[in-house]
Amino acid sequence: MYGLETKLWIEKKSVLGKELATILVGLGALRFGDFTLTSGRRSPYYIDLRLLPSYPSALERIADMYVAVMENEIGMSRLKVAGIPTAGLPLATAVSLRARLPLIYVRETPKLHGEMKMIEGVLSEGDEVVLIDDLATTGGSLLKAASAVRASGGHVSHAVVLIDREEGGSENLASAGIELHAVSRISDLLSWLEAVGGIPVDKVDTIKEYLKEVRSK
Ligand SMILES: O=P(O)(O)OC[C@H]1O[C@H](OP(=O)(O)OP(=O)(O)O)[C@H](O)[C@@H]1O
Ligand SMILES: O=C(O)c1cc(=O)[nH]c(=O)[nH]1
Incomplete structure (x- = not known):
């Protein structure tokens, strides 16, 4: 059973996810079409978090969401944050x-x-480094960054993203000894947006179908 503080954090995190979904839709960061991802995978949706630094108030809120995840799930003492360019770097700076x-x-x-x-x-040598990126799909970009940090003597046990697209990133990172923390998972963002009519029903279905297909592979 979870303790009270953990239960409170789960509640708070769910509210953060809803706020994040609202920000994403408000900024038009959630796109639909035919996209080739960095992994080579084809996706019918794309989240463009590179827009965030163009909206300083949203960026500040988003930075506080990362910090809340770090405080509640990792602990803040003696950490360095590592930004993964391009999308992750302005976020890590904030x-x-x-x-x-x-x-x-x-x-x-x-x-x-x-x-x-x-x-x-x-x-x-020996620095504890938390990787910060905008989102994780396969986790390949975070793994590559972790290898570089480790090769230079840093310790990497945690990575924090805004969104886990739930396409194997968490599992791939776990096999390299890295825990993936996300402000929200795509399925949670989707549930909220579906519940409040935040995006058209056919778009919700598009993402659900895609996730089902990815999971079946
Ligand atoms: O988990 P993965 O499968 O690695 O995918 C996620 C990565 O893909 C995107 O970066 P991209 O390679 O498009 O580079 P950019 O940030 O420089 O635009 C995104 O910003 C993540 O870094
Ligand atoms: O996997 C990716 O390359 C990717 C997915 C996404 O939704 N947004 C993005 O910037 N990159």
């Missing part, structure tokens, strides 16, 4: 400012001039 935690960022490929680094900022 989290770093709200939580007063040091920021590093992990390039996708090592820089080919200057200091030729893959990781920017101050990372020391």
Whole structure:
């Protein structure tokens, strides 16, 4: 059985998810069409969280949601946050400012001039690093960043995203010893939007069908 504090956090997190869904729909960040994802997978929906930094008040609220997840599910002492460019970097920067935690960022490929680094900022042997990205699909981008941080001596046990698209990311990260934390899962966002009529019924069905198909593979 969960303790009272955990039950309270579950309630709070559910409210955060509803607020997140409202922000996403309000900003037009939830798109429908035929999208090729970074993993090569084809998806009938896409969430564009790169819009968020163009709306500072929304970005600030979103940063506080990440911080709430970190406080309640990870603990905040002696952490560094690592932003995963491109989408994750402005979000991690906002989290770093709200939580007063040091920021590093992990390039996708090592820089080919200057200091030729893959990781920017101050990372020391043994530092506890929490990865921050906008969302997880397969978890491949987070795994790649975790490898780079670990190769430079950092410890990575947690990753935080706004949205878990529930396409294997959590399981793939768990096999590398990383717990995935998400402000909300796509299925929870969808339930709320369906309940309040936040998106058309045929769009809800499109995502549900897609999730069913992904899960059956
Ligand atoms: O869990 P995964 O299967 O790795 O997919 C999720 C990743 O895909 C997107 O990044 P993208 O590669 O489009 O790069 P960008 O942030 O630079 O636009 C997103 O921002 C995540 O980083
Ligand atoms: O998996 C991805 O590449 C991806 C999915 C999504 O919804 N949004 C995004 O920016 N990337």
